[in-house]
Amino acid sequence: MTYYAFIGAVEQGFVYGLMVLGVYLTFRVLDFPDLTVDGSLPLGAAVSAVAVSAGVDPYLTLVLAFAAGFAAGAITGILNTKLGILHLLSSILTMIALYSVIIRIMGRPNLTLLGKPTVLDAVTGLGLPAHAAGPLLYGVLAVAAGAALTWYLATRFGQATLATGDNPRMITALGVNTHTTIIAGVGLANALTAVSGALVAQNQGAADVNMGVGTIVAGLASVIIGETLVGGGKGGVGRAIVAALAGSVAYRLAIAVALDLRIGQLSVTPSDLNLITALVVILALTAPKMRAKITGRRC
Amino acid sequence: MLTLTGITKTFNPGGADPVTALAGVSLAIEKGDFITLIGSNGAGKSTLLNCLAGVFFPDAGSIILDGIDITALPEYARAAFLGRVFQDPLQGTCASLSIEQNLALAALRGKPRGLSRGVDPRDRDRFRQALRSLSLGLEDRLDARVRLLSGGQRQALTMLMATLAEPRVLLLDEHTAALDPKTAAHILDLTDHLVREQRLTTLMVTHNMNQAIRLGNRLVMMHRGRIILDVAGPEKQNLTVEALLTRFASLRAGDGSGDGPNGGADDMTDKMLLV
Numbered sequence: 001m002t003y004y005a006f007i008g009a010v011e012q013g014f015v016y017g018l019m020v021l022g023v024y025l026t027f028r029v030l031d032f033p034d035l036t037v038d039g040s041l042p043l044g045a046a047v048s049a050v051a052v053s054a055g056v057d058p059y060l061t062l063v064l065a066f067a068a069g070f071a072a073g074a075i076t077g078i079l080n081t082k083l084g085i086l087h088l089l090s091s092i093l094t095m096i097a098l099y100s101v102i103i104r105i106m107g108r109p110n111l112t113l114l115g116k117p118t119v120l121d122a123v124t125g126l127g128l129p130a131h132a133a134g135p136l137l138y139g140v141l142a143v144a145a146g147a148a149l150t151w152y153l154a155t156r157f158g159q160a161t162l163a164t165g166d167n168p169r170m171i172t173a174l175g176v177n178t179h180t181t182i183i184a185g186v187g188l189a190n191a192l193t194a195v196s197g198a199l200v201a202q203n204q205g206a207a208d209v210n211m212g213v214g215t216i217v218a219g220l221a222s223v224i225i226g227e228t229l230v231g232g233g234k235g236g237v238g239r240a241i242v243a244a245l246a247g248s249v250a251y252r253l254a255i256a257v258a259l260d261l262r263i264g265q266l267s268v269t270p271s272d273l274n275l276i277t278a279l280v281v282i283l284a285l286t287a288p289k290m291r292a293k294i295t296g297r298r299c
Numbered sequence: 300m301l302t303l304t305g306i307t308k309t310f311n312p313g314g315a316d317p318v319t320a321l322a323g324v325s326l327a328i329e330k331g332d333f334i335t336l337i338g339s340n341g342a343g344k345s346t347l348l349n350c351l352a353g354v355f356f357p358d359a360g361s362i363i364l365d366g367i368d369i370t371a372l373p374e375y376a377r378a379a380f381l382g383r384v385f386q387d388p389l390q391g392t393c394a395s396l397s398i399e400q401n402l403a404l405a406a407l408r409g410k411p412r413g414l415s416r417g418v419d420p421r422d423r424d425r426f427r428q429a430l431r432s433l434s435l436g437l438e439d440r441l442d443a444r445v446r447l448l449s450g451g452q453r454q455a456l457t458m459l460m461a462t463l464a465e466p467r468v469l470l471l472d473e474h475t476a477a478l479d480p481k482t483a484a485h486i487l488d489l490t491d492h493l494v495r496e497q498r499l500t501t502l503m504v505t506h507n508m509n510q511a512i513r514l515g516n517r518l519v520m521m522h523r524g525r526i527i528l529d530v531a532g533p534e535k536q537n538l539t540v541e542a543l544l545t546r547f548a549s550l551r552a553g554d555g556s557g558d559g560p561n562g563g564a565d566d567m568t569d570k571m572l573l574v
């Protein structure tokens with residue numbers, strides 16, 4: 001791998017790191033398999049792209065993307081809690097609906113941002129070279145988001161959110177309306193994902209309605225890889241969040257390595273990545289069970 | 300202070316086999332009452348506690364707490380008044396959170412939860428002191444994850460959590476049934492201690508008649524969704540297991556639902572008398 005490919009992968013790891021934090025929040029904290037992210041990532045991209053095109057400050061568009069993503073996640077939460085639709089199906093419904101919404105927002109399936117201002121301008125303006133500015137800025141944003149999520153989960157409301165995923169019966173008996181913690185939690189997860197999408201759009205110079213395909217699987221793979229590397233699951237929230245961000249970077253590095261692979265005539269193309277990622281997740285999800293079977297012990 | 304009037308509950312109504320779990324239960328619980336609730340399996344004891352806690356709503360009847368009708372209040376809103384301990388020791392605590400985080404969650408029962416710190420460091424002394432009363436050494440392990448504790452330790456912690464924010468009524472549903480005899484005895488002593496110390500109004504379901512007679516000031520027996528016996532004071536103090544069995548047999552014969560006095564007594568012996 002070249003130095004630039006390496007830097008690029010690290011940069012992507014941070015950009016998508018916010019999305020991975022969101023997937024950690026739904027999947028691990030709330031125990032809520034949420035496919036909304038496949039729609040909220042391009043939603044954030046679309047909102048930011050349209051706003052940037054209209055002359056809004058690139059940083060301000062992140063706030064707009066955050067709000068749009070929160071609304072999308074909250075709708076999934078409401079479908080699940082208030083209307084009693086299975087969580088997975090609720091999130092699929094929102095994701096499907098978002099496809100139409102995104103095209104409405106952009107007025108077409110994709111929007112290019114070439115030549116438009118981006119969040120990076122503020123950093124390159126300081127005289128930093130572009131290849132260093134990217135990882136630095138996105139790294140700072142990802143770490144700040146991780147720190148904010150750690151803080152959130154340590155608040156009274158955040159602790160109730162953790163308990164909602166762990167033992168809903170107990171936390172209800174302690175006076176918490178789990179509908180509220182779920183709606184807020186899924187909302188926040190998709191807000192983070194939408195900001196991630198906004199950064200992706202500004203970084204790639206385009207927003208596309210199809211750019212979210214496979215987001216949930218990439219997010220899950222990142223979370224699982226991070227837990228394997230850092231050991232997030234059994235440690236505290238802080239450790240799990242470090243693991244999520246580390247996993248995001250490791251996942252993008254692994255993809256960069258895979259794209260360099262060449263087996264005889266066959267080389268890996270970007271379109272193979274969904275298959276590879278799915279295999280990685282399947283392996284990671286079943287490995288503990290397989291190991292238990294082989295060693296004859298229960299996990 | 301807590302008045303239940305004509306509570307009925309039928310599961311699966313209009314379905315293939317509807318079950319009438321509560322067939323009109325009325326009960327007036329006085330402040331400071333420590334009621335032990337017994338009855339054979341399926342008598343409706345858990346259903347009654349769940350109706351009280353708002354896990355589901357009764358089909359008919361009303362629940363009045365200190366003059367306020369709480370019949371239609373959702374479970375989480377009712378939690379402000381109620382402390383609860385379940386049969387399964389894993390149900391009462393959060394395994395992935397630490398002991399102090401669990402206690403902090405419980406200390407806020409029924410209070411709004413905003414964005415201030417989840418565990419207030421100023422509460423730690425109070426938590427330590429409460430844990431010390433358990434004599435399990437947990438006061439030195441505030442940061443330990445609850446998943447590391449045994450079932451008995453978790454149930455002891457749940458007892459503390461249920462009483463930490465002074466409930467108006469404490470609901471215990473066979474909370475020692477899943478524990479080994481020694482641990483069960485410890486939890487029962489703890490229950491008695493906490494209830495006396497805080498003068499808690501308590502409704503405790505048990506399958507153990509000796510416990511039901513020994514603890515509390517009032518004993519209520521349910522059968523097939525009805526209260527068939529309600530004794531208090533000296534009359535309860537002088538009860539014996541034999542006397543209870545005889546009363547149960549005759550009451551059952553009286554309501555015509557049993558298959559004879561002996562069958563009734565056997566039923567009780569089999570299903571309740573795990574002394």
Ligand SMILES: Nc1ncnc2c1ncn2[C@@H]1O[C@H](COP(=O)(O)OP(=O)(O)O)[C@@H](O)[C@H]1O
Nearest residue numbers: 310311318320339340341342343344345346347
């Ligand atoms: N959620 C439920 N759905 C259907 N039937 C139930 C449900 N809960 C309890 N029952 C039935 O109601 C009756 C009373 O149950 P329960 O209150 O649990 O009895 P107890 O706690 O006295 O042993 C039983 O016949 C039981 O099978």
Ligand SMILES: [Mg+2]
Nearest residue numbers: 344345346473
């Ligand atoms: Mg029961």
